[in-house]
Amino acid sequence: MRYGFWPVFAVFVCLIFLCTPQGARGKDYVLWMEAVLPPFFIQSGPNQDQGYGDTITHILQKQLPEYTHEEITGCIR
Incomplete structure (x- = not known):
C-alpha cells in the first residue's frame, strides 16, 4: 500500500510530540x-480584581505554581 505525504507527516508529528519530554513542551x-x-x-x-471570584481565583493560582495561568473574560447570557 502507498500512503500520501500528509498522513505520514501527521503520524510523524504526533510521534515526535508524544516522545518529547514534558519539560521541553512547556508547562x-x-x-x-x-x-x-x-x-x-x-x-x-476602583474595586477592579477585588470581587469574590477574583479573590478565589488568585488564591488558587498561587497554590498551583506548576501551571501557567491565563484569564479570559466571557459574557453570560
Missing part, C-alpha cells in the same frame, strides 16, 4: 474564564 496551563458579573468578578473601576 501545562489553566484557562480561567471570568464573567462580567459584579460582585463576583470586577473587571474595571
